[in-house]
Amino acid sequence: xxxxxxxSAAALKRILTPKSLAVVGxxxxxMNPATNLLSTIITCGFEGDIFVIHPREKTAxxxxxxxxxxxxxxxxxxxxxxxxxxxVPKVLEDCGKRGVKHAVVITAGYREMxxxxxxxxxxxxxxxxxxxxxxxxxxxxxxxxxSVKLNCSMFYSEGKPxxxxxxxxxxxxxxxPLHYFYQHxxxxxxxxSAGNQSDIDIADSLVFFADDEHTRSVAAYVEGFTDxxxxxxxxxxxxxxxxxxxxxxxxxxxxxxxxxxxxxxVATDDAxxxxxxxxxxxxxxxxxxxxxxxxxAFSVQPxxxxxxxxxxxxxxxxxxxxxxxxxxxxxxxxxxxxxxQKKLRExxxxxxxxxxxxxxxxxxxxxxxxxxxxxxxxDSGEADAILFYGVFSGAHAKKKMDIxxxxxxxxxxxxxxxxxxxxxxxxxxxxxxxxPLVAASFNGKLDTPVARMMEMGVPVYPTxxxxxxxxxxxxxxxxxxxxx
Numbered sequence: 001x002x003x004x005x006x007x008s009a010a011a012l013k014r015i016l017t018p019k020s021l022a023v024v025g026x027x028x029x030x031m032n033p034a035t036n037l038l039s040t041i042i043t044c045g046f047e048g049d050i051f052v053i054h055p056r057e058k059t060a061x062x063x064x065x066x067x068x069x070x071x072x073x074x075x076x077x078x079x080x081x082x083x084x085x086x087x088v089p090k091v092l093e094d095c096g097k098r099g100v101k102h103a104v105v106i107t108a109g110y111r112e113m114x115x116x117x118x119x120x121x122x123x124x125x126x127x128x129x130x131x132x133x134x135x136x137x138x139x140x141x142x143x144x145x146x147s148v149k150l151n152c153s154m155f156y157s158e159g160k161p162x163x164x165x166x167x168x169x170x171x172x173x174x175x176x177p178l179h180y181f182y183q184h185x186x187x188x189x190x191x192x193s194a195g196n197q198s199d200i201d202i203a204d205s206l207v208f209f210a211d212d213e214h215t216r217s218v219a220a221y222v223e224g225f226t227d228x229x230x231x232x233x234x235x236x237x238x239x240x241x242x243x244x245x246x247x248x249x250x251x252x253x254x255x256x257x258x259x260x261x262x263x264x265x266v267a268t269d270d271a272x273x274x275x276x277x278x279x280x281x282x283x284x285x286x287x288x289x290x291x292x293x294x295x296x297a298f299s300v301q302p303x304x305x306x307x308x309x310x311x312x313x314x315x316x317x318x319x320x321x322x323x324x325x326x327x328x329x330x331x332x333x334x335x336x337x338x339x340x341q342k343k344l345r346e347x348x349x350x351x352x353x354x355x356x357x358x359x360x361x362x363x364x365x366x367x368x369x370x371x372x373x374x375x376x377x378x379d380s381g382e383a384d385a386i387l388f389y390g391v392f393s394g395a396h397a398k399k400k401m402d403i404x405x406x407x408x409x410x411x412x413x414x415x416x417x418x419x420x421x422x423x424x425x426x427x428x429x430x431x432x433x434x435x436p437l438v439a440a441s442f443n444g445k446l447d448t449p450v451a452r453m454m455e456m457g458v459p460v461y462p463t464x465x466x467x468x469x470x471x472x473x474x475x476x477x478x479x480x481x482x483x484x
Contacts, residue, residue: 001207001237005230008204009211011134015102015200016145016190016208018077020049021152022069022100024091025082026060034082035060036154037106037142044151051076053091069094078102080142080152085109085120088138089127096131103128104152105137110196112139125198140195141171146188147214153193155179162187163216163299167205169194169223177292183445184461185454186296189214201226203234210238217243217298219291224250225268232276239281240484243298243477246282247291248273281480283473290469293461297470300457301436303478307332309471310383311357314369314390318440319357321464322387329472331385333357340380347372370422371429378433385471386430388439389464393419393447416448423449427456436474440467 023041025034038061041050052060055067066072069079069091079100081091085107095103110121121138128135136143142152146161155175159182168174171193181188189212192205202220209218218238225231238244250268268276277284285291309331313319323333336344336356344354347368353359358377360369369390377383394415401409430437439460445451453460461467 002230002233005204005207005234008134008200009207011102012136012192012200012204012208015078015104015134015136016143016150017148018048018102018150020051020076021078021080022051022053022072022076023080023082024053024069026052027054027057027065028060033106033154037080037082037152040151040153040156043156045149046151047149049076069098069100072098075099078104080104080106082106085138089123092124092127092131092133095133101133103133103135104140104143105135106140106142107137108139110138112196121196121198128199135199136192137195138198140193141175142193144174144188144191146190158182159187161189161214163189163214164295165189165209165212165215165218166191167194167202167209167218168192168221169197169202170221171195173221173288181292184296185445185459186292187299197226203227203231206234206238206244210241215242217295218245219295220244220246221288221291222246222248222250228268228276232280235276235280235282244282245285245291245294245298246277247285247288281477283477289466293466293470294473297438297459297474298477300459301438301474302434303481304385304436304471304475305478306384307475308382308384309333309387310377310385311387312373312377312390313357313388314360314362316359316361318389318464319359322389322440322468323357325465325468326387326472329469331468331472331475334382336380336382340376340382343376344373347376366419366422370426374426374429378429383435385436385438385475387467387471388437389441391423391439391441391450391453391460392443393449395447419449420452423453424456427453427458436471438467438471440464
């Protein structure tokens with residue numbers, strides 16, 4: 001491994017784990033981007049020391065403001081810079097004098113703006129190097145490290161610490177999906193907005209994630225490559241330890257033009273990018289939905305040891321959709337052995353199907369569906385993974401009973417509690433078997449049983465096809481790992 005890659009990954013780790021930081025440019029004006037960012041750091045619970053730098057203001061969001069980095073009462077670990085691009089070099093000079101060695105440069109207006117911006121970006125990098133400062137950005141939106149409650153971005157996050165690492169040249173894909181992640185049970189370990197990648201780039205971030213104890217999978221949004229060989233080396237290093245999913249958008253002429261104006265990215269032809277991904281074991285996402293779906297599944301479930309999938313459903317249509325999608329994507333949905341079918345037939349109603357999928361079709365016996373049937377399938381050893389459909393609460397029924405003023409409404413209030421208990425038993429049994437469980441439900445996190453399934457580490461997708469696609473990618477990566 002290139003020592004420079006390891007050094008940069010170590011620098012990124014220090015950027016992501018500060019014990020103290022200063023936001024340069026924040027004030028009491030909430031229309032100021034630096035103030036918005038400061039408010040996120042405070043409200044998301046960062047427990048380290050927070051300082052504010054502003055040349056004129058005396059306070060910002062209740063915190064005293066200092067005229068410059070040089071005026072701070074004590075050294076800090078990280079400077080977060082949100083000022084005019086003409087002022088950034090002076091701030092970095094002050095950081096050097098005060099012994100601050102790490103920064104996040106949010107400021108835009110560099111090479112994405114043309115020749116004049118390129119010259120300013122060179123000055124920025126030269127000033128940082130002269131003062132021994134490592135940084136992310138410029139033209140980025142910040143960083144997130146859930147394990148230390150650090151959210152240096154514009155958007156508040158309600159999610160808990162998780163296993164999905166994220167690096168993106170687009171700041172929007174680091175910050176704006178945070179509520180989407182929360183609603184879908186997707187939890188980040190760290191996120192890095194790489195921006196123009198003047199210093200620390202996506203390749204450096206991959207190496208950081210490869211060795212980060214909190215990260216189980218990596219999602220990356222890429223508009224272009226600053227150094228293709230460096231990326232290939234970093235990707236190979238990382239994919240041998242954990243899966244990497246990349247959404248690459250610079251392979252078309254139009255995408256390349258957009259990326260250059262966005263982050264100054266240098267695009268690579270689609271065919272070349274595909275070859276790089278293939279050589280390094282990177283999974284290429286077809287869109288942002290795939291990027292997050294796939295990385296999420298990897299972050300919460302074990303890899304399948306084979307391609308045999310059992311489909312368990314309480315509805316024929318979604319179950320068939322799962323089977324069809326899984327088969328088209330290369331998974332095996334084998335017909336169960338006569339012995340297994342006989343055991344299943346002994347416990348199901350006469351209208352159920354047991355050949356694979358196991359389809360109980362609106363049998364309301366919760367224990368049978370969530371406990372008995374899965375146990376028989378798991379004990380058989382005939383499945384390397386489970387695709388599951390059929391999680392929804394009694395809220396829809398309770399609504400009707402309330403309208404009709406029926407006494408059954410009170411009983412339905414207890415339904416979710418019973419259902420959640422069975423779900424916990426089911427999820428734990430699959431986890432104990434060491435195989436992946438991927439589910440689908442049209443009900444989201446506002447549905448209590450679905451939320452509990454997500455909390456226990458099961459990816460629950462809005463459609464059967466998305467669940468099948470996530471499991472198929474997990475299988476593909478597992479087979480690639482087997483071949484190493």
